[in-house]
Amino acid sequence: MSALLNNKNGQLKIQQMIFMLLAVTLFFILVGLFFVSYKATNLQKEVASLKKDKADGLVGRISGNPEFTFEGKSNAIDADKLMILQTENKYTFVENGRRKAFWGVEGIIVRKIYPLGEDIECTRDNYPDCNLIKLFTNENSAPSSSFVSWCTKKNFQGVNYDKCELAELMIKESELE
Numbered sequence: 001m002s003a004l005l006n007n008k009n010g011q012l013k014i015q016q017m018i019f020m021l022l023a024v025t026l027f028f029i030l031v032g033l034f035f036v037s038y039k040a041t042n043l044q045k046e047v048a049s050l051k052k053d054k055a056d057g058l059v060g061r062i063s064g065n066p067e068f069t070f071e072g073k074s075n076a077i078d079a080d081k082l083m084i085l086q087t088e089n090k091y092t093f094v095e096n097g098r099r100k101a102f103w104g105v106e107g108i109i110v111r112k113i114y115p116l117g118e119d120i121e122c123t124r125d126n127y128p129d130c131n132l133i134k135l136f137t138n139e140n141s142a143p144s145s146s147f148v149s150w151c152t153k154k155n156f157q158g159v160n161y162d163k164c165e166l167a168e169l170m171i172k173e174s175e176l177e
Contacts, residue, residue: 055144055173062108063148063169070151076164077110077148082133083122107137107172112150114166128152142170 062068063075067085070078111119112131122130150167153160 052144055171056146058105058173059144059146059169059171062105062171063146070149070164071162073149073151075146075148076151077167077169079110079122079128079133079150079152082110082135083124083127085135086122086133105136105171105173107139107142108135109133109137109139109142109170109172110135110148110150110167111170112165112167113147137172139172142172144173145170 063077067081068077070076070081110133117131119132120126120130122128122133145168148167148169149164151162151164154163155161
């Protein structure tokens with residue numbers, strides 16, 4: 001009888017050990033799942049941050065392009081050049097069924113911020129009495145933006161001068177494939 005009790009005690013200890021190993025294994029699996037979900041969430045935040053940094057860099061690069069700059073001044077957009085670019089088709093192409101600009105964006109919008117006023121889209125007829133220039137897009141705003149100077153050449157009593165006003169340069173970046 002004592003051998004039978006020892007055998008049952010041995011079996012009970014083996015069962016306890018198996019349940020304990022299963023519990024420890026499940027615990028580590030749960031910890032692993034939490035770790036993976038935390039890393040995935042962190043990775044999504046990093047991707048969003050990198051996309052924003054890329055877009056901000058693209059806005060800075062576009063504002064520094066010779067096609068946009070006003071007499072070599074940094075962060076100064078030449079509104080006269082933008083009006084000419086509005087009608088140019090040389091800077092656009094179609095890729096994967098989407099119209100893109102030469103600079104890798106789907107659209108560029110420049111909105112004069114100061115002095116305040118109602119948004120009036122610039123055309124050849126109403127320029128320079130307007131405050132919104134759209135290139136390669138029909139939208140009124142875009143997610144990535146930076147502040148620039150909106151500059152034009154003016155003439156007052158036979159004297160030419162530069163007139164610069166505060167504006168916002170916005171880009172609609174093409175989606176990553």
